[in-house]
Amino acid sequence: MDWCHHQRISCCKPKVRFTAIATPYRKLRSTTKYIFLLLLCFGFCLRMQMPRRLRYATSSDFTKLEYFETRIAHKITSNSRSNVKPLSNHAANSPCSNYPKKLFGNLTNTNMNTAKSWSAIESENPSINIGGQYSPRHCTAHFKVAIIIPLRNRDAQLKVFLAHMHPIWQRQEIAYKVFAVTQIEGSLFNRAKLLNVGVAEAIKDDNYDCYVLHDVDLMLENDKCLYWCHDRNPRHLAVHVDRFSYKRLDYKALCYQYQEPSTVYQKLRQILPKPLRQGLPMSRYFGGVSMISTRQFQAVNGMSNLYWGWGGEDDDLSFRVKAKGYSIENPYGRKCSFRMIPHDHEKQNAENPARQALGSYSAARMHMDGFSSLRYKVMGFSEHPLYTNITVDVGAPSREMLEFMLKYESEEIDCSRKMPWENDSTGYLT
Known part of the structure; x- marks a missing residue:
């Protein structure tokens, strides 16, 4: 370095030009590595959310489902002030008739005072x-x-x-x-x-x-x-x-x-x-x-x-x-x-x-x-x-x-x- 400086020869210019080219390349390589790691982590997380394998439901599955439905229904009915209401199974039905068709009319002949359990x-x-x-x-x-x-x-x-x-x-x-x-x-x-x-x-x-x-x-x-x-x-x-x-x-x-x-x-x-x-x-x-x-x-x-x-x-x-x-x-x-x-x-x-x-x-x-x-x-x-x-x-x-x-x-x-x-x-x- 002293000799180049003494002779006023730019012996270090090629090294400077090489550094200017290599620095962006290193940055690009590190960025690509980070993107690859990010995609790898994302793929791993996505894989954890997917089922390991697909199969048809068996009778044991339905038995388990009935068990949990029974537990949930019991929990709902046992809580007297629960805000959870059973779903209606006739939500898609047509409206009832404008006048009921199964009425009896006069009920005076029936025994109304019968005490039942x-x-x-x-x-x-x-x-x-x-x-x-x-x-x-x-x-x-x-x-x-x-x-x-x-x-x-x-x-x-x-x-x-x-x-x-x-x-x-x-x-x-x-x-x-x-x-x-x-x-x-x-x-x-x-x-x-x-x-x-x-x-x-x-x-x-x-x-x-x-x-x-x-x-x-x-x-x-x-x-x-x-x-x-x-x-x-x-x-x-x-x-x-x-x-x-x-x-x-x-x-x-x-x-x-x-x-x-x-x-x-x-x-x-x-x-x-x-x-x-x-x-x-x-x-x-x-x-x-x-x-x-x-x-x-x-x-x-x-x-x-x-x-x-x-x-x-x-x-x-x-x-x-x-x-x-x-x-x-x-x-x-x-x-x-x-x-x-x-x-x-x-x-x-x-x-x-x-x-x-x-x-x-x-x-x-x-x-x-x-x-x-x-x-x-x-x-x-x-x-x-x-x-x-x-x-x-x-x-x-x-x-x-x-x-x-x-x-x-x-x-x-x-x-x-x-x-x-x-x-x-x-x-x-x-």
């Missing part, structure tokens, strides 16, 4: 799934219905009721599920609040088209009275009951707050003396068995939570329905007749003396008393072969509410006076 009822209804749910196998039902039954200490009646009604609902080709909402002991019975709970729990379960608010002691006498939903107006099925000689029940409400204050009827009720009010319009009975769609139930804010004890909650619901512009329908006439199962009146379901006062001002508090103000605690949830039971604690009437009930036990209602729940500081609505 639970196992006998289950064997007679093999198509009912766990939790009391059913869907037609041969067609797709037009409606999905939640049947809600409020009760307490009515297990014997529930058995007779389900033995009679399950076959009817199946012949009517509806997809349905039965919810029995049981109130715990220790407080006055609150039917309306239990029905609100039933709707709230049914909404969590599935997307139902409508809800049937059904007393456990009423059994249908003609299966041509269809439990089909109707979105235009709510329906009242239990219009004709044997206990009331199959006559329509009408009640005279003292104040008609569901009408506009400027209407003639409202003014007459405030001016006329009580004996002259008898000729004014009456409210119709809306209890026993009622059907209401999801949209209608939300529009009226459900049922009132203030009816502790017996009576008044169904009239309150009818006032709410009318306040929202709906009418109550019964398209089947006398076909919708019911037989009442005899039973003793429960001591903790005493008559509510304030039911007239509460019903008279139903629409006035509708926006703040009902489904939106519902409070309850689920104490137990169990899915039985023929029904789903939900045991709840709905609380007890407040001290202010008890005082209000006792006050109206002997006092006449004044339609022009303000009601106590108009003051938000009171505890009437809790």
Whole structure:
């Protein structure tokens, strides 16, 4: 190097040119090596995901498959609050007929009060799934219905009721599920609040088209009275009951707050003396068995939570329905007749003396008393072969509410006076 530098001869130029050529070549060779290793790793990973060999399924494979299916089904049914639902095996079926073809018609000659064992009822209804749910196998039902039954200490009646009604609902080709909402002991019975709970729990379960608010002691006498939903107006099925000689029940409400204050009827009720009010319009009975769609139930804010004890909650619901512009329908006439199962009146379901006062001002508090103000605690949830039971604690009437009930036990209602729940500081609505 010293001699080349001394003679000023570029002896190192060939070496410089060789380095300039060799450096890109080394980079290309190392890059190719990395790409090859990457492809090799990718191929190995892909090979691990593929089956080692293909073969036909054998009988042992199907035995294993049945074993795991059984394990999975047992796991699903053992978890009472599982959100996993069995797949429908008739999803591709055509819709059911517009009118069921296997109806019997008049059922008054059948023995409805026969006490059967639970196992006998289950064997007679093999198509009912766990939790009391059913869907037609041969067609797709037009409606999905939640049947809600409020009760307490009515297990014997529930058995007779389900033995009679399950076959009817199946012949009517509806997809349905039965919810029995049981109130715990220790407080006055609150039917309306239990029905609100039933709707709230049914909404969590599935997307139902409508809800049937059904007393456990009423059994249908003609299966041509269809439990089909109707979105235009709510329906009242239990219009004709044997206990009331199959006559329509009408009640005279003292104040008609569901009408506009400027209407003639409202003014007459405030001016006329009580004996002259008898000729004014009456409210119709809306209890026993009622059907209401999801949209209608939300529009009226459900049922009132203030009816502790017996009576008044169904009239309150009818006032709410009318306040929202709906009418109550019964398209089947006398076909919708019911037989009442005899039973003793429960001591903790005493008559509510304030039911007239509460019903008279139903629409006035509708926006703040009902489904939106519902409070309850689920104490137990169990899915039985023929029904789903939900045991709840709905609380007890407040001290202010008890005082209000006792006050109206002997006092006449004044339609022009303000009601106590108009003051938000009171505890009437809790």
